[in-house]
Amino acid sequence: DAGVIQSPRHEVTEMGQEVTLRCKPISGHDYLFWYRQTMMRGLELLIYFNNNVPIDDSGMPEDRFSAKMPNASFSTLKIQPSEPRDSAVYFCASRQGVFSADTQYFGPGTRLTVL
Amino acid sequence: AQTVTQSQPEMSVQEAETVTLSCTYDTSESDYYLFWYKQPPSRQMILVIRQEAYKQQNATENRFSVNFQKAAKSFSLKISDSQLGDAAMYFCAYEVIQGAQKLVFGQGTRLTINP
Numbered sequence: 001d002a003g004v005i006q007s008p009r010h011e012v013t014e015m016g017q018e019v020t021l022r023c024k025p026i027s028g029h030d031y032l033f034w035y036r037q038t039m040m041r042g043l044e045l046l047i048y049f050n051n052n053v054p055i056d057d058s059g060m061p062e063d064r065f066s067a068k069m070p071n072a073s074f075s076t077l078k079i080q081p082s083e084p085r086d087s088a089v090y091f092c093a094s095r096q097g098v099f100s101a102d103t104q105y106f107g108p109g110t111r112l113t114v115l
Numbered sequence: 116a117q118t119v120t121q122s123q124p125e126m127s128v129q130e131a132e133t134v135t136l137s138c139t140y141d142t143s144e145s146d147y148y149l150f151w152y153k154q155p156p157s158r159q160m161i162l163v164i165r166q167e168a169y170k171q172q173n174a175t176e177n178r179f180s181v182n183f184q185k186a187a188k189s190f191s192l193k194i195s196d197s198q199l200g201d202a203a204m205y206f207c208a209y210e211v212i213q214g215a216q217k218l219v220f221g222q223g224t225r226l227t228i229n230p
Contacts, residue, residue, distance in 0.1 A: 033217070043206065043220040056217065089158060104218060106152075106160035 002026075004107035006092050012113045018080040021110045024073055025094030033104060034067055034077050035091040043091075049075065082114045117142045119209050121221035128197045129229050135182075136192045136224045138207030146212040149183065149190045154223070155203040163205070166190065194226075202228045 005024040013019055025032045033048040047057040052069045060067070064083070069075040079086055089111050093104040118141045128134035140149070151163040166174045166183050173181050178198075182191045194201055207221040 042222045043218075045217045048217060091160060093160075103162050103165065105162075109158045109160075111158075 004092055004094050004105055006090075006107035006110050008110060009108060010111045010113075012115065013082055014115050015083055016081045017114075018078065019082045019086075019112060019114075021077040021090050021092075021112070023075045023077070023092030023107060025075070025092070026096070026105055027073065029094035029096045029105075031095040031097075031104075032069060032075050033093040033095070034075070035093065035106075037089040037091065037109070038087075046077070079112075082112075084114045087112055087114050117144070117209055117211065117219050119207050119219050119221035121205075121207055121224050123224045124222070125225045125227070127227040127229055128194075130197055130199060132197055133193060133195045134197055134226065136194075136205050136207075136226065138190045138192070138221055140188050140190065140207070140209050142188070142209065142211070144211045144213075148210045148212065149181075150208040150210070150218070151179070151181070151190075151192045152206045152208060152220075153201075153203045154206065155200075160206075164192065197228050199228050199230065202226060 007022045031050055034046040035043050036046055037043045046059045047067045049069045065079055067077045089109045091109045092107045095102045095104045120139045122137055147168045149166045153161045153163045164174050164176045164179050166181050173183050178195045180193045204223045204225050206223045208218045210218050
């Protein structure tokens with residue numbers, strides 16, 4: 001099993017540009033989570049999906065952020081337009097099943113730098 | 116709202132010694148899970164150990180064990196026979212069983228292993 005795959009691993013962009021982060025969850029996992037990690041706020045959940053449907057997007061900071069999951073094997077997190085304060089490491093995680101007993105498996109993260 | 120607090124921003128230990136990382140949490144729920152995740156310099160989030168709140172027995176995984184005190188809402192991690200590869204950020208996390216399916220993380224403890 002390849003684990004959760006995220007791309008790109010690093011992204012450097014200029015303020016105002018559109019950024020798209022990609023995630024491929026572990027095959028068979030029903031839940032997909034997007035987290036953001038910063039020094040100031042630590043790890044925080046942005047949004048999560050169940051069976052490709054967004055369930056809770058209360059952590060999405062503002063309308064500049066959007067996430068989609070068009071199928072069970074792919075999700076995107078888009079920032080448009082990007083701002084320097086969006087610089088962070090973005091993690092995708094997936095989990096199998098409805099019970100919290102199932103472990104969330106994290107991808108390697110995407111380090112985003114907005115200049 | 117649930118919160119997780121790690122009061123030790125940094126800890127250090129001599130190789131082969133034992134170290135304990137502290138974590139407290141605040142919740143009104145009775146059924147939940149607690150986790151310790153390790154984040155080495157590679158940024159990968161790795162599950163170290165998990166504890167179900169309904170279990171009285173403390174979880175153990177090889178050199179890693181927890182001291183779960185439900186009444187005190189305390190969940191500490193003990194690392195025995197510390198190894199250089201244990202050096203990392205350690206995050207305590209909480210997840211309620213019913214309702215919102217999301218991890219709430221503490222701010223992390225940076226563990227240094229001295230050779």
